[in-house]
Amino acid sequence: MKLSRTARIVLGCVTAAGLAVVYAPLLLVLLNSFNADRSFGWPPSGLTGEWWRAALHNHGARDALLTSLKAGLAATGIALGLGTMAAYAVHRHRFFGRRTVSFLLVLPIALPGIVSGIALNAAFRTVLDPLGIGFGLFTVVVGHATFCVVVVFNNVAARLRRISPSMAEASADLGARPWQTFRHVTFPAMRSALFAGALLAFALSFDEIVVTTFTAGPGTRTLPIWIYENLARPHQAPVVNVVAALLVALSVVPVAVAQRLSSDTAGGRL
Template sequence: MRLTARARGACWAFGVLVLLFVYLPLAVVALNSFNSDRTFGWPPPGFTLRWWDLALHAQGPRDALRTSVEAGLGATAIALVLGTLLAIALTRYAFFGRQAISLLVVLPIALPGIVTGIALQSVIQSVLQPVFGIGAGLFTIIVGHATFCIVVVFNNVTARLRRSGTALEAASADLGASPWTTFRLVTLPLLRSALVAGGLLAFALSFDEIVVTTFTAGPGSPTLPIWIFQNLFRPNQAPVVNVVAVVLVVASVVPVWLAQRLDGAGAAGARL
C-alpha cells in the first residue's frame, strides 16, 4: 500500500509524538539526577555528581540492587530450565492435553500482576509459612518472578524449535546418536541464541517487576523498584531516587537490546 505524502507526514508526526511521550520523561529523570538543585528547579541552575556519589555510598539502594540481581538471576535460572523443557515437550511431542498445558504455561503473563501477587501471597501465608516455615523473602520473590519469566523463555524456545524443524535431529538419530547426545550436540546449539535472548528478557522482566514483588517480598528485602516506590515521596531522598531510577532504566534496557540482537541473529542462522 502506497501512502500519500500527507499521510506519511502524519504517520511520522504521530510516531514522533508517541516516542516523545514515552522517552522525554525518562530524559528529564536522567537530567535531574545531575541537577544541583534539590528541588529540581528548571532550567537546572547547575550540574553535579553529588547525588550519584550519595547513591553509590547509600546502603539502602545497594542492598536493594543486590536483592534485585539475586532475584533476577534466580528467576532466570528457573525459567531457562522449565521453559526450555516445556517448549521441547510441547513442540516435539504430541500427547493428550498438550493445548491445555500450553495455555496454562502462557497464562501467567496474561493475568494482571495484582491477581498473581494476591494468589502468591495467599500461598505464602496459608501453606509455605505455617507448613514449611518459609516466609516472604528472597525465595518467594524468585518463585513469584519465575511464574511469568518462564513464559518469555518458553515463547523464545518454541519459536526457534518451530523455525529449525526436526530434520537435523532426525538425521542425528538415524546415525545412531542417543536422545541425550542429539540434544547436547544438535538441539542445544540450535537453541543457544534463543536461550540467551530469553534469559536476558526474563532477567529484565524480573529486574523491574514491582506489582508481584509487593506481595511476595518480606519487610526487610525490598528490590530496587520497591525501594524507589518507598522513597519516591520523601523529599530528602528525591535526588537519590532519580539516580536509582536511571540505573534501573539502563539495567532494564540493555538486556532487552541484547536479546533483540541475539534473537535476530539466531533467527537468521536458523533460516540458513
C-alpha cells in the same frame, strides 16, 4: 504499499509524538539526576554529580540492588530450566492436553500483576507458613519465576518452530541417541534463543514491583521497592532519580541484546 508524501509526514509526526510520550519522561529523570536544584526546579539551575556520589554511598540502595540481582539471577535460572523443558516437550512431542499445557504456561504473563501477587501471597501463607518458611527472598524468587518462565518458553518455542525436524531425524538415522541429538544438534540451534530469553527474564524480574510487593517479607527490599518507598522523601528525591536512571540504563541493555538475538534468522549462533 506506497504512501503519499502527506501520509508519510502524518505517520512520521504521529510516531514521533508517541515516542516522545514514552521517552521524554525517561530523559527528564536522567536530566534531574544531574540537576543541582534539590527541588528539581525547571529549567535546572546547574548540573552536578553530587547526587550520583550520594547514590553510590547509599547503603539502602546498594542492599536493594544486591537483592534485585540475587532475585533476578535465581528466577532466571529457574525459568531457563522449566521454560526450556516445557517448550521442548510441547513442540517436540504429541500428548493429550498439549494445547492446554501451552495455554497454561503462557497465562501468567497475561494476568494482572496484582492478581498474581494476591494469589501467590495466599498460596505462600497456606503452604509455607505451616512449614515455618516466611516471606523473604525465596518467595520473591518463586513469584518472579512464575512469569519469567513464560518469556523463556516463548523464545525457545519460537526457535524450535524454525528448526527443521529433519535435522533431528538425520541425527537419529546416524545412530545418535536422543540426548546426543539434543546436545549436538538441537541445543546449538536454539542457544541464542535461550540467551535472549534469559536476558528478557532477568530484565522483567529486575523491574518487577507489583508481585514483589505481595511476596517480599518486611526486610526484603528490591531496587524498585526501595525507589517506591523513598520517592516521597524530600531528601532522598535526588538519589531516587539517580537510581531510577541507572535502572533504566540496566534495563535497556539486556532488552536490546535480547531483541537482536531473537531476530537472528539463522537460528543459531551466539
